[in-house]
Amino acid sequence: MPQRKTARLGLPNLGFGVGLRTQHLPDILSGGPRVDWFEIISENFMDHSGYSSQVVERLAEQVPIVMHGVSLSIGSTSPLNRDYLGKLKALAQQVRAVWISDHLCWTGLGSHNSHDLLPLPLNEESLRHVTQRVREVQDFLERPLVIENPSSYIQYQSSSMPEWEFLSRLAEATHCGLLLDVNNVYVSAHNHRFDPEHYIRALPHQQVVQIHLAGPTHCGEYLIDTHDAPVPARVWELYALAQQLTGGVSTLLEWDAQIPDYPGLLAELDKARQVLAGSMPTAPAPHTSMPGQTVLSTPIDFQLTPLSQDAHTIPEPV
Numbered sequence: 001m002p003q004r005k006t007a008r009l010g011l012p013n014l015g016f017g018v019g020l021r022t023q024h025l026p027d028i029l030s031g032g033p034r035v036d037w038f039e040i041i042s043e044n045f046m047d048h049s050g051y052s053s054q055v056v057e058r059l060a061e062q063v064p065i066v067m068h069g070v071s072l073s074i075g076s077t078s079p080l081n082r083d084y085l086g087k088l089k090a091l092a093q094q095v096r097a098v099w100i101s102d103h104l105c106w107t108g109l110g111s112h113n114s115h116d117l118l119p120l121p122l123n124e125e126s127l128r129h130v131t132q133r134v135r136e137v138q139d140f141l142e143r144p145l146v147i148e149n150p151s152s153y154i155q156y157q158s159s160s161m162p163e164w165e166f167l168s169r170l171a172e173a174t175h176c177g178l179l180l181d182v183n184n185v186y187v188s189a190h191n192h193r194f195d196p197e198h199y200i201r202a203l204p205h206q207q208v209v210q211i212h213l214a215g216p217t218h219c220g221e222y223l224i225d226t227h228d229a230p231v232p233a234r235v236w237e238l239y240a241l242a243q244q245l246t247g248g249v250s251t252l253l254e255w256d257a258q259i260p261d262y263p264g265l266l267a268e269l270d271k272a273r274q275v276l277a278g279s280m281p282t283a284p285a286p287h288t289s290m291p292g293q294t295v296l297s298t299p300i301d302f303q304l305t306p307l308s309q310d311a312h313t314i315p316e317p318v
């Protein structure tokens with residue numbers, strides 16, 4: 001499969017990366033990154049000058065860093081948080097972030113944080129609202145914002161357009177980038193009974209700058225976006241389609257619970273290289289939840305490391 005070499009929105013194809021997680025730091029510090037780039041959860045490093053920040057600064061000297069946020073709440077009707085945006089911009093300068101992404105979602109109202117990435121009604125009114133907010137954020141950050149499609153479990157009666165149309169029109173109006181989470185498309189397509197291939201084909205591929213891969217959990221009627229398992233076979237098929245249509249964009253493997261050791265994570269990332277080389281990897285169907293098990297979808301809490309815990313869990317450099 002050909003790999004596009006030219007940048008879009010001025011943003012390069014970084015190759016194959018993983019989400020940086022604290023439990024892998026000893027291996028990474030001793031053995032080197034062994035990936036083309038890292039994605040960090042922005043909120044874990046904002047306004048933070050401790051040891052983890054020093055580690056990321058060191059890693060930024062070795063490979064590109066991309067920032068992925070969970071608190072922008074671009075779909076909320078609460079005012080944009082200028083303090084948060086200021087910290088986001090400062091961190092981007094600190095780690096020389098290649099781009100900054102967040103989700104098409106809202107996370108709370110006022111001071112109440114839901115600790116989840118909640119879907120919003122998709123209609124003309126919300127599109128105008130989000131378009132204006134994306135423009136404001138981009139003006140503030142002085143760079144394109146990259147917006148990710150969320151996984152979802154409900155739809156609103158007030159929605160009047162599919163998510164792919166909403167994202168396409170948002171990208172056209174704001175010139176933002178798109179982060180295509182192929183697993184989220186797979187999860188939402190299953191939950192809402194739409195064709196995931198149609199979704200991927202309908203996006204403006206020239207504005208997709210990154211792809212996310214992850215493994216969900218099957219909970220009977222619903223797929224839940226748990227990031228706790230290998231990428232299932234159907235997601236690899238959709239990934240191949242997305243890479244074919246985009247011409248090749250940065251690939252990022254997310255794994256946030258039941259996290260394997262670093263070699264295990266790298267082995268899963270290798271499957272993406274295998275797909276681009278033209279062969280489908282051996283991959284399981286989504287695993288099934290256990291009876292009585294609590295299954296959480298993209299919970300923000302587990303992506304955010306409390307600073308007090310952070311101080312204890314991040315090792316000294318080798």
Ligand SMILES: [Fe+2]
Pocket residue numbers: 148181184212254
């Ligand atoms: Fe994602």
